Amino acid sequence: MTGNQIIGQILSGVSRGMMLFLISSGLTLIFSVMNILNFAHASFWLLGAYFTWTFWKILYSPIFGLWASIPLAALTIGAIGWIIEVILIRRIYDRTLTEQLLLTYALVLIIGDLIKLTWGVADRIVPKPKMLSGLVNVFGSPFPVYYILVISLAGFVALGLWWLLYKTRFGRRVKASVFSREMVGALGIPIHRIYTGVFVLSLIIAGLAGGVQAPISSVTLGMDMSIIVECFCVMVIGGFGSLIGALVGSLIVSLVYAFAIMVVPKMALVLIFIVTAIVLIIRPWGIFGTAMRT
Amino acid sequence: MGDIWYSDEDLSNMMKTNSFRLYLWFALIFGGSIVLPLVVGVFWIHVLTEILILGLFAMSFNLLFGYMGQLSFGQAAYYGLGAYATAMMITKTSIPFPLCIIASILIAGICALIFGYFCVRLVGIYFAILTMAFGQLVYYIIFQWYEFTGGDNGIQGIPCPMLLRNAYSYYYFALIIVTIAIILMWRIINSSFGYTMRAIRDNCNRTRFIGINVEKHMLINFVIAGMFAGLAGSLWAPFNRSVSPDLANWTHSGIPVFMTIMGGPSNFFGPLIGSVVYTILFTSVIGFTEYWPLIMGTIIILMVLFFRGGIVEIFNKKTGQIDMNGSRKEGIFIQNGLRDSATNKGAE
Numbered sequence: 001m002t003g004n005q006i007i008g009q010i011l012s013g014v015s016r017g018m019m020l021f022l023i024s025s026g027l028t029l030i031f032s033v034m035n036i037l038n039f040a041h042a043s044f045w046l047l048g049a050y051f052t053w054t055f056w057k058i059l060y061s062p063i064f065g066l067w068a069s070i071p072l073a074a075l076t077i078g079a080i081g082w083i084i085e086v087i088l089i090r091r092i093y094d095r096t097l098t099e100q101l102l103l104t105y106a107l108v109l110i111i112g113d114l115i116k117l118t119w120g121v122a123d124r125i126v127p128k129p130k131m132l133s134g135l136v137n138v139f140g141s142p143f144p145v146y147y148i149l150v151i152s153l154a155g156f157v158a159l160g161l162w163w164l165l166y167k168t169r170f171g172r173r174v175k176a177s178v179f180s181r182e183m184v185g186a187l188g189i190p191i192h193r194i195y196t197g198v199f200v201l202s203l204i205i206a207g208l209a210g211g212v213q214a215p216i217s218s219v220t221l222g223m224d225m226s227i228i229v230e231c232f233c234v235m236v237i238g239g240f241g242s243l244i245g246a247l248v249g250s251l252i253v254s255l256v257y258a259f260a261i262m263v264v265p266k267m268a269l270v271l272i273f274i275v276t277a278i279v280l281i282i283r284p285w286g287i288f289g290t291a292m293r294t
Numbered sequence: 295m296g297d298i299w300y301s302d303e304d305l306s307n308m309m310k311t312n313s314f315r316l317y318l319w320f321a322l323i324f325g326g327s328i329v330l331p332l333v334v335g336v337f338w339i340h341v342l343t344e345i346l347i348l349g350l351f352a353m354s355f356n357l358l359f360g361y362m363g364q365l366s367f368g369q370a371a372y373y374g375l376g377a378y379a380t381a382m383m384i385t386k387t388s389i390p391f392p393l394c395i396i397a398s399i400l401i402a403g404i405c406a407l408i409f410g411y412f413c414v415r416l417v418g419i420y421f422a423i424l425t426m427a428f429g430q431l432v433y434y435i436i437f438q439w440y441e442f443t444g445g446d447n448g449i450q451g452i453p454c455p456m457l458l459r460n461a462y463s464y465y466y467f468a469l470i471i472v473t474i475a476i477i478l479m480w481r482i483i484n485s486s487f488g489y490t491m492r493a494i495r496d497n498c499n500r501t502r503f504i505g506i507n508v509e510k511h512m513l514i515n516f517v518i519a520g521m522f523a524g525l526a527g528s529l530w531a532p533f534n535r536s537v538s539p540d541l542a543n544w545t546h547s548g549i550p551v552f553m554t555i556m557g558g559p560s561n562f563f564g565p566l567i568g569s570v571v572y573t574i575l576f577t578s579v580i581g582f583t584e585y586w587p588l589i590m591g592t593i594i595i596l597m598v599l600f601f602r603g604g605i606v607e608i609f610n611k612k613t614g615q616i617d618m619n620g621s622r623k624e625g626i627f628i629q630n631g632l633r634d635s636a637t638n639k640g641a642e
Contacts, residue, residue: 103599105548105552109588274431
């Protein structure tokens with residue numbers, strides 16, 4: 001293993017980790033505010049990738065095709081999320097963990113099949129725009145330019161979430177409703193609107209991530225199934241309900257994966273679960289989580 | 295519990311009638327399942343066998359969920375292990391079939407012991423996620439280990455023992471095994487161990503205070519559940535003639551959850567009833583559309599939103615009878631128990 005290889009693995013690990021962060025940040029947000037573990041989050045992410053493909057196909061413009069279709073897809077996912085929140089999620093706030101999990105599990109099945117119905121089983125490929133398709137040298141190892149976009153988007157989302165939660169009135173209300181839902185409601189703040197807002201925001205992030213993912217690899221059915229489990233691992237490692245935990249957890253998971261794939265390629269995925277299990281055993285609430293919330 | 299108080303005498307009478315009714319039902323179902331194959335065609339024999347196997351799978355899940363109050367989202371791991379162990383022993387060795395089953399149960403049990411040792415230290419959502427993580431561990435090992443398990447190709451053409459090659463004989467074979475398993479489970483649930491499980495479910499800390507080793511009991515229950523799931527998987531492999539890694543995937547773990555919620559977790563036979571409904575639905579839907587997950591997802595959503603407590607609860611409401619465990623509201627206790635023990639553990 002040379003130095004260049006190590007740097008290369010770190011870079012690709014970080015960019016994959018940022019993709020994981022984009023998904024698990026929304027997952028974390030939904031969990032910490034609404035106390036719902038959304039199995040279907042990665043399904044929305046995949047849906048975002050498919051919508052990006054569709055918009056790209058419709059626009060069919062080499063210059064701004066992708067740039068326009070990613071936000072369009074994200075907004076579409078947000079709109080779908082809004083409808084789903086109002087129709088379904090709103091009814092299960094007070095239900096048991098099992099019922100919530102079962103309902104979002106049902107969403108996984110439904111979205112998976114609707115994707116199959118709409119886009120078929122063929123892989124969908126969105127080419128990278130020309131200006132982002134090359135390689136650059138980072139510390140002497142080649143690095144795809146496109147990954148810089150992924151990393152900067154993740155950084156932007158992380159900063160944006162921080163700003164939203166800590167610097168705005170909406171953020172203060174969100175944090176207050178995490179702390180005491182009844183009290184916030186009693187103060188006359190429409191709690192449902194906050195929940196809807198958080199859900200839609202998380203799905204928009206997922207849609208963005210899906211759109212950015214589309215040019216990285218071909219968009220395939222069932223991609224959501226494997227990545228959602230990795231996102232759970234991220235949440236467990238970082239701590240449920242902690243955004244900084246989601247960031248650190250994503251980096252740990254993806255770096256473990258990146259190095260394992262070089263040393264023991266067959267054990268790479270297995271190793272992620274071993275790391276997760278170890279964290280759960282030592283610190284069930286994760287690195288940044290608190291023991292209070294269950 | 296409402297404001298109706300029963301005297302001890304009333305209660306014991308009720309229990310008597312209830313247990314009498316239970317045995318009657320049991321005899322009726324068992325008799326029915328013996329006679330039924332003589333009336334229906336081969337196709338439905340396959341469906342019935344599937345109902346039995348998946349029903350056993352769901353009941354093994356309910357040992358954890360209904361009686362221990364913990365949601366496992368990785369029960370498919372033990373099912374898949376059982377299926378793969380049997381499939382590999384039949385195709386690669388010349389071990390007789392009954393021994394294969396026993397060995398598969400043991401393998402699933404040993405894995406449940408190792409994983410369960412860590413899982414039972416957690417509750418609530420952490421328990422669900424850790425069981426899922428271990429389940430995915432098993433899934434990816436099966437998926438990646440091409441030389442040993444055949445990877446994503448699975449194992450095809452598993453030869454069934456000569457005697458059981460006929461659909462009818464396999465059905466009766468499965469019926470006998472599953473009935474024995476159900477009786478065993480019934481004995482376990484109604485033993486002092488079973489009542490300890492319920493106590494842990496209802497209040498983990500109080501159970502600890504009266505001197506019960508909670509983790510040990512939960513671990514034993516976890517292993518038992520894993521072994522029954524392994525048995526179900528072991529019956530599945532020669533029945534289906536092929537196994538694939540998807541048997542151990544987390545999406546497959548959702549099936550017993552669904553069946554149990556559908557049938558009613560508060561009832562001993564709830565998961566089995568869920569299996570009947572699920573399998574018949576599946577068989578009739580798959581005939582005209584490949585979009586079964588879409589339909590199943592819709593049913594789950596409708597069920598979660600509008601039919602809480604499952605089919606058994608609807609039936610109980612109609613007849614107004616106390617269910618077999620002597621309490622109508624057990625389903626609600628489960629939920630409270632889960633929440634309580636979760637917070638208790640977190641606050642420790």
